Amino acid sequence: MTEPSTTNPTALAVEMRRVTKQFPGVLANDCINLQVAYGEIHAIIGENGAGKSTLMSVLSGLLKADEGEVLLKGHPVRGRPHLVSRRGLGMVYQHFMLVPNFTVAENVILGNEPGDRVHLDLRAAEEAVRRLGQDYGLNLDPAARIEDLSVGEQQRVEILKVLYRGSDVIVLDEPTQVLTLQEKNELFETLRCLVRDGRTIIFITHHLEEVMALSDRVTVLRRGRVVASLAIQDTDIATLAQLMVGREIGPGEKRTGDVTGDVVLEVSDLTAVSERGLQALDGVSFGVRGGEILGLAGVEGNGQRELVETLTGLRIPSGGEIRIGDQSTHGWSPRQFLEAGVAVIPENRRVRGVVEPFTIAENLVLGRHWKRPFSKGWVLDLGAMEAEAKSLISDFGIVPPDPEILVRTLSGGNQQRVVVARELAKKPVVLIAAHPTRGLDIAGRQFAHSCLLRERSLGAAILLVSSDLEEILDLGDRIAVIFEGRITGILPREEASEGKLGLLMVGARR
Amino acid sequence: MKDLSIRRIVRELGQALLPLALALAVGAVIILAIGENPLTVFGLMLRGSFGSLRRLSGTLQEASPMIFTGVSVALAFRAGLFNIGAEGQLLIGGFAAAWAGFALTGLPGPLHVVFCVVAAAAAGLVWGLIPGILKARLGVHEVINTIMLNYVALSLTNFLVGHPYFKEPGQIPQTRDIAASSVLPRFEFLYAHAKVNAGLWVALAVMVAVGYLLARTRYGFEIKAVGYNPEASEAAGISKSRVIWTTMGLSGAIAGLAGAEQVLGVFRCFVSPFPFGYGFVGIAVALLARNNPLAVLPAALIFGALTSGAQEVDVHSGTPREITVVLQGIFVLFIACEFVLRRKRRVGETEGGPKAGGKGREEEGRGEDG
Ligand SMILES: Nc1ncnc2c1ncn2[C@@H]1O[C@H](COP(=O)(O)OP(=O)(O)OP(=O)(O)O)[C@@H](O)[C@H]1O
Ligand SMILES: [Mg+2]
Numbered sequence: 113m114t115e116p117s118t119t120n121p122t123a124l125a126v127e128m129r130r131v132t133k134q135f136p137g138v139l140a141n142d143c144i145n146l147q148v149a150y151g152e153i154h155a156i157i158g159e160n161g162a163g164k165s166t167l168m169s170v171l172s173g174l175l176k177a178d179e180g181e182v183l184l185k186g187h188p189v190r191g192r193p194h195l196v197s198r199r200g201l202g203m204v205y206q207h208f209m210l211v212p213n214f215t216v217a218e219n220v221i222l223g224n225e226p227g228d229r230v231h232l233d234l235r236a237a238e239e240a241v242r243r244l245g246q247d248y249g250l251n252l253d254p255a256a257r258i259e260d261l262s263v264g265e266q267q268r269v270e271i272l273k274v275l276y277r278g279s280d281v282i283v284l285d286e287p288t289q290v291l292t293l294q295e296k297n298e299l300f301e302t303l304r305c306l307v308r309d310g311r312t313i314i315f316i317t318h319h320l321e322e323v324m325a326l327s328d329r330v331t332v333l334r335r336g337r338v339v340a341s342l343a344i345q346d347t348d349i350a351t352l353a354q355l356m357v358g359r360e361i362g363p364g365e366k367r368t369g370d371v372t373g374d375v376v377l378e379v380s381d382l383t384a385v386s387e388r389g390l391q392a393l394d395g396v397s398f399g400v401r402g403g404e405i406l407g408l409a410g411v412e413g414n415g416q417r418e419l420v421e422t423l424t425g426l427r428i429p430s431g432g433e434i435r436i437g438d439q440s441t442h443g444w445s446p447r448q449f450l451e452a453g454v455a456v457i458p459e460n461r462r463v464r465g466v467v468e469p470f471t472i473a474e475n476l477v478l479g480r481h482w483k484r485p486f487s488k489g490w491v492l493d494l495g496a497m498e499a500e501a502k503s504l505i506s507d508f509g510i511v512p513p514d515p516e517i518l519v520r521t522l523s524g525g526n527q528q529r530v531v532v533a534r535e536l537a538k539k540p541v542v543l544i545a546a547h548p549t550r551g552l553d554i555a556g557r558q559f560a561h562s563c564l565l566r567e568r569s570l571g572a573a574i575l576l577v578s579s580d581l582e583e584i585l586d587l588g589d590r591i592a593v594i595f596e597g598r599i600t601g602i603l604p605r606e607e608a609s610e611g612k613l614g615l616l617m618v619g620a621r622r
Numbered sequence: 623m624k625d626l627s628i629r630r631i632v633r634e635l636g637q638a639l640l641p642l643a644l645a646l647a648v649g650a651v652i653i654l655a656i657g658e659n660p661l662t663v664f665g666l667m668l669r670g671s672f673g674s675l676r677r678l679s680g681t682l683q684e685a686s687p688m689i690f691t692g693v694s695v696a697l698a699f700r701a702g703l704f705n706i707g708a709e710g711q712l713l714i715g716g717f718a719a720a721w722a723g724f725a726l727t728g729l730p731g732p733l734h735v736v737f738c739v740v741a742a743a744a745a746g747l748v749w750g751l752i753p754g755i756l757k758a759r760l761g762v763h764e765v766i767n768t769i770m771l772n773y774v775a776l777s778l779t780n781f782l783v784g785h786p787y788f789k790e791p792g793q794i795p796q797t798r799d800i801a802a803s804s805v806l807p808r809f810e811f812l813y814a815h816a817k818v819n820a821g822l823w824v825a826l827a828v829m830v831a832v833g834y835l836l837a838r839t840r841y842g843f844e845i846k847a848v849g850y851n852p853e854a855s856e857a858a859g860i861s862k863s864r865v866i867w868t869t870m871g872l873s874g875a876i877a878g879l880a881g882a883e884q885v886l887g888v889f890r891c892f893v894s895p896f897p898f899g900y901g902f903v904g905i906a907v908a909l910l911a912r913n914n915p916l917a918v919l920p921a922a923l924i925f926g927a928l929t930s931g932a933q934e935v936d937v938h939s940g941t942p943r944e945i946t947v948v949l950q951g952i953f954v955l956f957i958a959c960e961f962v963l964r965r966k967r968r969v970g971e972t973e974g975g976p977k978a979g980g981k982g983r984e985e986e987g988r989g990e991d992g
Contacts, residue, residue, distance in 0.1 A: 424857065426856060426857060445859075445861065446856055446857060446858075446859050447859035447860075447861065449859075450858075450859040451859075456857065458857060463851075463853050463854065464853050464854050464856075464857040465854060465857075466851075466854060467846075467847050467850045467851040467854050467855070468850070468851065469850045469851075470846070470847070470850065474843070478847065478854070478855075478858045479857075479858035479859050481840060481843055481844075481858075482840055487840045490839050490840055490841065491838055491839055491840070492838055492839060492840055492843055494838070
């Protein structure tokens with residue numbers, strides 16, 4: 113377990129001095145100084161690719177800085193992540209570190225297994241995980257396997273993991289991306305509790321309201337440098353946004369005009385079974401018209417993942433029907449859905465979205481690679497691929513702007529841009545967008561929103577799955593709520609409010 | 623980006639040669655223990671494999687089947703498939719070539735050779751398709767099936783060779799000799815009775831073709847995508863199962879060609895038991911070449927040299943020729959170690975957080991393509 117924290121009041125929980133980290137062609141961290149006091153909630157913000165995750169990996173020992181010093185509770189950090197973790201650092205990485213074919217409980221206890229030397233007491237582990245989940249409002253089935261969980265649920269597992277370890281310096285890299293407001297509030301409450309117990313918290317987010325609501329101090333990174341480190345009472349959202357981007361950000365685009373198109377995507381009485389054999393979708397029906405955005409709100413893990421997969425042919429429904437235009441999709445392969453004009457921004461970009469060892473260019477044409485101009489007959493046209501990549505890279509602001517860079521080396525937000533850019537470039541008839549702005553910075557989020565609105569005005573039928581009510585309320589023409597595999601209500605935008613949706617999200621029927 | 627890629631090639635080369643250096647070091651200790659001078663022995667091996675035109679020809683001859691099997695295994699690897707069955711595919715292919723070689727008569731020379739080669743490829747194709755389809759349709763792991771099919775191929779060819787229709791009358795268990803029109807010509811222009819035969823050209827052509835396939839074609843793109851991330855490939859409309867069975871079939875066909883090379887160019891009949899091991903060496907060759915088809919050539923040459931240098935060692939030193947087999951074994955062990963380490967580093971990189979390690983572009987098996 114963790115060592116008792118040294119309660120030397122003058123010492124800092126975390127101190128990073130002149131940390132520099134160079135990647136081929138990218139200076140990710142440039143002489144960064146960071147000071148985090150004991151008992152502080154310290155936010156780190158910055159645009160996509162600013163170097164936040166890199167800095168945290170240096171802190172956790174996963175990456176070695178080229179220059180500079182890192183002190184954790186006064187001790188220099190050298191080398192191995194497991195040693196640093198034993199010193200009391202708990203880390204929730206942006207891209208999860210879970211063993212896919214282990215259960216929730218097994219993942220949580222990994223490295224801290226209960227039981228005697230020989231035996232593993234799984235029952236106790238599951239009990240502990242259940243109790244912890246209840247205490248902190250992070251509900252999960254301890255016996256479920258990770259690969260069967262949605263990203264939102266996996267996020268909860270990651271958070272439980274650090275809580276279980278009792279780490280006293282906790283780093284959370286974009287933990288709120290797929291949490292609902294309710295879950296966020298519970299998480300924040302948990303974090304405040306932890307700080308009251310004398311823990312220290314560093315968290316990364318792209319949502320400035322969260323920074324203002326939760327943190328004591330905030331450090332702003334821009335292109336690998338610290339541009340400011342401020343006490344929260346000395347700043348406000350506008351200032352922070354300005355510091356982050358270096359210019360003013362206007363308000364986001366809004367939905368305009370009425371929906372007049374015909375129903376393009378029609379789902380009736382759809383049922384599907386999850387890997388765990390549970391009824392994941394239980395008679396789902398809705399229709400989306402051309403030029404309409406239907407928002408699907410709900411707590412992650414209520415069937416969203418299964419719905420998205422059935423709508424793209426990746427999961428075979430156990431009953432019901434999906435119609436696209438006037439065609440029944442019964443027995444269609446994913447390829448047929450694609451050819452019919454269905455594009456999907458998947459919830460988990462690293463699983464379904466990108467091929468990480470491929471380059472940006474290769475990823476940007478994936479799923480269109482068999483068509484002209486990218487293929488002429490059997491042969492790929494590398495020139496056409498590169499040209500397409502260059503134009504999408506500049507449209508979507510992917511950094512670094514080099515088509516030949518491997519997607520594996522991109523920052524989380526830039527990987528997301530690659531997926532969004534590719535799917536929108538397909539000129540979809542039906543667009544299934546699951547958490548499309550997950551991990552995007554403020555400007556990226558606004559840009560993605562205006563892209564969705566543009567597709568809407570071009571007549572696409574859009575299903576927007578998100579746990580972010582604000583996003584759904586900004587973009588949706590109508591809003592459906594899913595709970596335990598059932599649609600608990602569909603409201604026109606005008607009638608929807610956070611309160612009403614919140615009730616539907618916990619199962620109240622309309 | 624030019625300098626970067628040159629640096630990369632140098633580093634990759636260094637990494638690839640490290641196992642060889644380590645194997646030689648361990649080999650040196652063993653030779654010392656026998657009471658011989660390692661430098662002398664290594665010198666002899668070098669002379670034995672490259673020292674003259676005749677010896678070089680021997681090395682090329684050893685390398686030829688290894689190029690086929692190396693490319694075969696590497697191709698399957700790129701789709702995420704572990705083809706341990708090159709050995710069996712080679713046997714079946716060789717047998718088919720022998721059959722076509724003696725049974726078809728009256729064809730003009732070049733056409734007969736083409737027929738035999740196609741027969742070998744077709745037989746290997748079938749032998750690769752079986753595990754490929756089982757994997758694609760039923761999800762049965764290809765490693766188990768390819769291993770079992772190796773035994774089936776061994777028994778089947780053994781049995782058939784004994785059948786009166788195939789068997790050459792007499793004591794020796796072998797098929798009838800193939801017609802002269804189906805013989806792959808040897809490199810007589812080097813010197814009379816040169817060992818290496820025209821199969822080498824076929825091997826090089828196949829190697830380049832597979833390199834092109836992976837780097838420049840739609841199908842190669844899909845093979846790599848499925849190999850790297852089957853889930854994302856599926857979502858992108860690529861049929862995972864189709865890629866799996868076709869790649870396994872293609873891989874089998876290429877290994878089958880190795881059998882044709884041996885039968886049409888070396889033995890001129892199918893002997894039983896057939897010389898064993900080129901299929902398995904192919905796995906080591908592919909690993910050493912990092913599954914890059916074009917790197918298979920140097921990798922096969924190294925393994926070819928280790929084999930063909932044996933005789934020289936035997937004749938001119940007190941060290942038994944088996945030392946080269948020992949060396950090969952140690953070499954393979956170190957290649958495997960390096961492979962596992964590289965894997966581990968990569969896992970640490972992807973699952974251990976955003977993407978640690980500061981690795982830019984080098985990627986296992988990415989090779990030259992793109
Ligand atoms: N392994 C790597 N190889 C090469 N470049 C890398 C590697 N890891 C990160 N980078 C680069 O370093 C920069 C900073 O990346 P980092 O992941 O720290 O960004 P971030 O601030 O966390 O962004 P985001 O908000 O998108 O998560 C990016 O430009 C990225 O492309
Ligand atoms: Mg990040």
